[in-house]
Amino acid sequence: MKHIVKIITLLVTICALWMGLLQMSFAPSSHTWLLPIYFTVLLGCYGLLMVGVGLMRLPTCPREAALLQQFCMNLEEASSSYASSVVSALAGHFGS
Amino acid sequence: MELADRAVGFLLSVISLSIFTYYTFWVIILPFVDTDHFIHKYFLPQEYAILIPIFAGVVLLSFLCLFIGFVMLKSKKKKKAQ
Numbered sequence: 717m718k719h720i721v722k723i724i725t726l727l728v729t730i731c732a733l734w735m736g737l738l739q740m741s742f743a744p745s746s747h748t749w750l751l752p753i754y755f756t757v758l759l760g761c762y763g764l765l766m767v768g769v770g771l772m773r774l775p776t777c778p779r780e781a782a783l784l785q786q787f788c789m790n791l792e793e794a795s796s797s798y799a800s801s802v803v804s805a806l807a808g809h810f811g812s
Numbered sequence: 813m814e815l816a817d818r819a820v821g822f823l824l825s826v827i828s829l830s831i832f833t834y835y836t837f838w839v840i841i842l843p844f845v846d847t848d849h850f851i852h853k854y855f856l857p858q859e860y861a862i863l864i865p866i867f868a869g870v871v872l873l874s875f876l877c878l879f880i881g882f883v884m885l886k887s888k889k890k891k892k893a894q
Contacts, residue, residue, distance in 0.1 A: 750858075753865050754839050757831070764828035771821030776814045 835861070 734752060838855050845851060856864075 749862050750839060753862055754835070756869075757835055757865050761828045761832040761835075765825055765832075768821045768824030768826075768828060771824065772818050774817050774821070776817075 738748060838858075839861050842852070842855055843858070
């Protein structure tokens with residue numbers, strides 16, 4: 717809820733600033749809607765560009781991936797051997 | 813896998829740069845070019861520079877609201893089933 721209030725406050729501030737600029741004739745009134753929409757599209761393009769660049773530079777760490785896979789295999793082997801020893805011990809205990 | 817990530821990232825960057833270039837040319841530069849210049853035939857009328865982004869924004873917002881509503885209904889159904 718706090719974040720929504722922050723975002724709404726920011727939007728209202730930007731709208732008030734833009735209306736103030738229009739009233740004081742610092743911004744051309746012929747571009748009342750065009751310039752805010754242009755800057756919004758610019759922001760969207762910037763976000764998309766950052767996502768694309770981030771994806772291109774994403775590190776995959778192949779050595780660490782191989783080490784992790786080896787670790788998981790070792791863990792699987794160790795747990796299966798532990799489980800079989802527990803089962804055999806229980807069978808021996810209840811069998812006798 | 814790495815190549816696929818790089819390809820998708822490159823595609824996104826190219827799309828964003830193309831949209832930025834085309835839209836900047838359309839909105840900022842074209843009003844200063846003579847109306848009888850040949851470049852005007854590659855761009856839609858200026859009104860569409862406002863209509864297309866607004867339409868895209870409304871579609872995106874509608875899709876987001878639909879998705880959120882769908883997820884909320886699904887989670888409510890799951891809670892009822894439990």
